[in-house]
Amino acid sequence: MEKQTDTSASSYAGKRAHLAMVFFVLLAAGLFVWRPDNLYLWIKALHIVAVISWMAGLFYLPRLFIYHADAEPGSVQSETFKVMEHRLLRIIMNPAMMLTWIFGLYLAWSVHGFQGGWLHAKIGLVVALTAVHIFFGRAVRVFARDGNRHSARYWRFMNEAPTLLMIVIVILVVVKPF
Numbered sequence: 001m002e003k004q005t006d007t008s009a010s011s012y013a014g015k016r017a018h019l020a021m022v023f024f025v026l027l028a029a030g031l032f033v034w035r036p037d038n039l040y041l042w043i044k045a046l047h048i049v050a051v052i053s054w055m056a057g058l059f060y061l062p063r064l065f066i067y068h069a070d071a072e073p074g075s076v077q078s079e080t081f082k083v084m085e086h087r088l089l090r091i092i093m094n095p096a097m098m099l100t101w102i103f104g105l106y107l108a109w110s111v112h113g114f115q116g117g118w119l120h121a122k123i124g125l126v127v128a129l130t131a132v133h134i135f136f137g138r139a140v141r142v143f144a145r146d147g148n149r150h151s152a153r154y155w156r157f158m159n160e161a162p163t164l165l166m167i168v169i170v171i172l173v174v175v176k177p178f
């Protein structure tokens, strides 16, 4: 009963996230057709929205792993974590990561012509962030078959990776130290 309630709540959240994504993609497509003078600023705004959504997932998913690692395989809690992890990855994180890349590469090409030490360093660190995303995605599949062998402490430690990368990435793009 408890599981059913949680699944339907998560399915409602999934529908809302789909609607938000459709709105977001339509807005982006409309901007490319309309081509306002300040298109760069519009794309930067969309880039930041996508970044926030991606980072929210990268922070929350390992928190779910921390509690999931201590849940009894086959228990209601464990099955609920599986649904939450799967939906977070598929509905929020994967699309947000793709949109962050698309808008980020547009910004890098349109005004900066892919030039600048800060930009190269930033792209390098975003590649590392993407590797963390793929690693977490694999962990979702391992948890789904009750195959996780790592402790909650391990996941607490892994939780810090996206935080550290994000801090350096934001300093690079705002301060542009080199």
Ligand code: HEM
Binding pocket: 044, 047, 048, 051, 055, 100, 101, 102, 103, 104, 105, 107, 108, 109, 111, 112, 119, 123, 126, 129, 165, 166, 169, 170, 173, 174
């Ligand atoms: C996916 C690859 C990415 C590329 C190619 C990229 C590239 C860019 C570029 C070229 C700008 C415009 C900078 C300017 O003209 O001042 C920008 C803005 C920004 N990016 Fe990214 N970015 C990427 C991912 C990310 C990620 C992962 C984060 C955060 C963790 C991030 C955070 C920001 C922020 C906060 C701004 C606004 C900076 C400002 O206006 O001062 N970006 N990005």
